[in-house]
Amino acid sequence: MKIFDTLTAKEKELDVTGTVRIYLCGVTVYDESHIGHARTIIVFDTLRRFLESQGIKVKFIQNFTDVDDKIINRAKEENISPLELSSKFITRYFEDFDRLNIKRATEHPKATDNIPEMIELIKDLIDKNYAYASKNGIYFSVSKFKEYGKLSKKRIEDFISGARIEVDETKNDPLDFALWKFADDQPNWPSPWGNGRPGWHIECSAMSLKYLGENFEIHGGGRDLIFPHHENEIAQSESHTGKNFAKIWMHVGMVTINGEKMSKSLGNTKSIDHVLKNWGPNIIRLFCLSGHYSKPIDYSEEILKETIVKWHQVENCYAELNSPEKDGSVRPSRFSEFFMKKVDSIKQEFNDALNSDFNIPLAFNAFFRLVKEVNNFAASQDISQLFAKNIVPAFETMLEILGLRISKISDEERNTINELIKKRNEFREQKQYQKADEIRKQISNMGIVLIDHKNKTLLLKQEKMGTES
RNA sequence: GGUGAGGUGGCAGAGCGGCUAUGCGUUCGCCUGCAAAGCGAAUCUAUAGGGGUUCGAAUCCCUUCCUCACCUCCA
Numbered sequence: 025m026k027i028f029d030t031l032t033a034k035e036k037e038l039d040v041t042g043t044v045r046i047y048l049c050g051v052t053v054y055d056e057s058h059i060g061h062a063r064t065i066i067v068f069d070t071l072r073r074f075l076e077s078q079g080i081k082v083k084f085i086q087n088f089t090d091v092d093d094k095i096i097n098r099a100k101e102e103n104i105s106p107l108e109l110s111s112k113f114i115t116r117y118f119e120d121f122d123r124l125n126i127k128r129a130t131e132h133p134k135a136t137d138n139i140p141e142m143i144e145l146i147k148d149l150i151d152k153n154y155a156y157a158s159k160n161g162i163y164f165s166v167s168k169f170k171e172y173g174k175l176s177k178k179r180i181e182d183f184i185s186g187a188r189i190e191v192d193e194t195k196n197d198p199l200d201f202a203l204w205k206f207a208d209d210q211p212n213w214p215s216p217w218g219n220g221r222p223g224w225h226i227e228c229s230a231m232s233l234k235y236l237g238e239n240f241e242i243h244g245g246g247r248d249l250i251f252p253h254h255e256n257e258i259a260q261s262e263s264h265t266g267k268n269f270a271k272i273w274m275h276v277g278m279v280t281i282n283g284e285k286m287s288k289s290l291g292n293t294k295s296i297d298h299v300l301k302n303w304g305p306n307i308i309r310l311f312c313l314s315g316h317y318s319k320p321i322d323y324s325e326e327i328l329k330e331t332i333v334k335w336h337q338v339e340n341c342y343a344e345l346n347s348p349e350k351d352g353s354v355r356p357s358r359f360s361e362f363f364m365k366k367v368d369s370i371k372q373e374f375n376d377a378l379n380s381d382f383n384i385p386l387a388f389n390a391f392f393r394l395v396k397e398v399n400n401f402a403a404s405q406d407i408s409q410l411f412a413k414n415i416v417p418a419f420e421t422m423l424e425i426l427g428l429r430i431s432k433i434s435d436e437e438r439n440t441i442n443e444l445i446k447k448r449n450e451f452r453e454q455k456q457y458q459k460a461d462e463i464r465k466q467i468s469n470m471g472i473v474l475i476d477h478k479n480k481t482l483l484l485k486q487e488k489m490g491t492e493s
Numbered sequence: 494g495g496u497g498a499g500g501u502g503g504c505a506g507a508g509c510g511g512c513u514a515u516g517c518g519u520u521c522g523c524c525u526g527c528a529a530a531g532c533g534a535a536u537c538u539a540u541a542g543g544g545g546u547u548c549g550a551a552u553c554c555c556u557u558c559c560u561c562a563c564c565u566c567c568a
Contacts, residue, residue, distance in 0.1 A: 182564075245568060248562075248567055251496095251563060277562085284561085287568090288566085319499080320499090327505065331505095337531090393515080396516095399532075400532065403524080457526055460527095461528090474530085476531095
């Protein structure tokens with residue numbers, strides 16, 4: 025599999041000979057997560073699902089930043105302790121992302137559980153003369169790391185001309201960033217240099233090293249983390265180990281709204297709770313994967329509505345595959361064999377697309393073609409069990425990789441509805457259509473849409489969705 | 494101002510030197526007692542503008558214009 029590496033600006037072959045180790049920068053837990061966070065996480069969740077579907081072992085680490093000024097300030101506002109606040113939003117995080125059908129990472133380490141590791145790392149950086157103590161804390165000396173700027177393609181001179189850097193008398197160089205900040209207020213931890221808290225970047229260096237070791241396969245996050253976060257991580261980690269930090273840097277494009285980046289500071293975010301209520305998990309996943317991961321996608325009602333249409337096709341396909349005729353009453357073999365070849369090539373296309381820099385839009389293409397082929401086939405003749413048995417695995421594998429889940433109809437529901445359908449059919453035979461339609465409406469109130477075929481009626485359970493309110 | 498990524502049909506979105514994906518939409522049909530469902534066909538022949546290179550460019554080079562992101566916390 026090839027993935028575009030931000031650092032070298034080239035596609036690189038992912039080494040899958042051993043366990044693929046992935047580190048994803050998670051969220052700072054001081055507020056609800058929004059669909060921008062969701063996109064990055066969905067992309068990585070899907071990547072992980074894809075690798076695992078190929079039998080590749082994945083160790084996936086995603087952290088929580090649970091110590092930060094924003095958390096402290098917010099906690100003050102709400103009159104609770106920072107720890108209470110962060111744990112509340114960690115709980116919220118899991119609720120939201122479980123609903124989005126995101127698999128749990130192998131580990132979700134918290135910054136506050138790894139303070140000793142960070143202190144060790146800082147000690148080593150001081151020993152190696154990359155860091156120094158000043159009045160307000162311990163700082164990393166950017167000028168000591170010759171390759172600083174290699175990820176974000178910036179030159180140190182550019183920063184100075186940018187003139188947006190705060191002048192801080194206590195630092196040797198305006199670019200230097202904090203590894204440890206002295207603090208007396210809560211929370212703080214003792215360190216060889218005095219009580220305080222870690223800087224933002226050091227946690228990821230420490231935790232990735234602890235959980236994944238040196239030179240792991242993929243480090244990812246949103247594009248907005250390239251600078252300064254990932255740049256600083258590189259400086260710290262490579263100064264410490266003397267080795268390359270991550271083999272591949274994979275960055276996910278922003279979610280925009282009206283063409284503008286969605287972010288807390290702009291106040292234009294859509295929370296996961298909000299989008300889930302309006303659109304449901306499948307639509308959101310499909311939407312988040314609708315463009316190439318590296319490019320921005322724009323959140324808009326129009327596009328979400330288009331996505332619903334596509335999803336209905338998928339649901340329909342599923343209903344067709346799961347209501348095969350009792351047996352091979354259909355003389356299927358020849359046509360089915362021909363069809364099976366198509367399915368194989370679709371599967372191939374799907375995998376090829378994902379192997380080529382995780383080109384999900386192209387993979388979708390293959391997936392939706394399968395859906396269309398099945399729907400098409402079902403329109404002209406009944407699907408036999410044999411046929412379904414052969415298609416379903418491919419269909420379900422793709423659904424599984426994409427993290428999509430179709431609502432299932434329970435047996436009880438099915439039984440109740442089948443009774444109603446029987447009645448409805450009687451009315452239909454008697455041409456009492458009004459009464460028949462009443463029953464249909466009754467069923468639709470249960471969230472089930474009926475699709476009449478010549479000699480049978482399919483049940484289709486649709487999620488409730490759709491508008492931006 | 495600096496750096497990076499882009500500008501593809503009504504919309505979304507691939508392709509990244511030749512065979513001009515795909516989906517949605519729209520139109521007209523089919524199916525149906527009807528249908529918000531399903532199917533078919535047609536439609537749109539697009540590649541920001543201007544220069545090149547080439548037998549041939551959306552794809553390479555130059556240039557102009559525009560958009561977005563980063564340069565401050567941010568997924």
